Amino acid sequence: MTDCLFCKILAGEVPSEKVYEDEHLFAFKDIYPKAPYHVLIIPKKHIATLNDLGDDDTELAGRMIQAAKHLAKEAGFADDGYRVVMNCGEGGGQIIFHMHLHLMGGRTFKA
Ligand code: AMP
Ligand code: ZN
Numbered sequence: 001m002t003d004c005l006f007c008k009i010l011a012g013e014v015p016s017e018k019v020y021e022d023e024h025l026f027a028f029k030d031i032y033p034k035a036p037y038h039v040l041i042i043p044k045k046h047i048a049t050l051n052d053l054g055d056d057d058t059e060l061a062g063r064m065i066q067a068a069k070h071l072a073k074e075a076g077f078a079d080d081g082y083r084v085v086m087n088c089g090e091g092g093g094q095i096i097f098h099m100h101l102h103l104m105g106g107r108t109f110k111a
Pocket of ligand 2: 047098
């Protein structure tokens with residue numbers, strides 16, 4: 001996906017602050033953080049939105065959630081609590097159409 005910002009980040013064409021990487025996933029700091037800790041966890045495979053998640057992507061989606069759990073623990077706010085969000089489509093507030101999980105922590109979230 002040449003036109004996708006997050007694919008460009010994966011390719012190293014756009015800089016990012018990496019916090020985690022494995023064979024399937026990449027995680028980096030959100031450029032406009034909405035919490036003291038705000039990281040985006042993305043699959044290396046380009047999937048535009050949650051609606052495009054295939055039946056054979058179930059393990060990949062699970063890996064994203066597991067990564068969020070591990071990063072929250074590593075960052076030290078797992079026990080305090082944190083927020084994991086995925087926006088889907090324009091109406092869901094999605095701006096970048098490469099599926100991603102927001103992991104936010106370091107403050108108290110209300111509603
Ligand atoms: P969403 O609204 O769920 O699509 O979230 C997109 C997120 O990507 C927003 O929180 C943006 O702040 C973030 N973002 C946009 N461009 C970049 C970038 N170049 N590096 C890191 N995060 C970005
Ligand atoms: Zn992409």
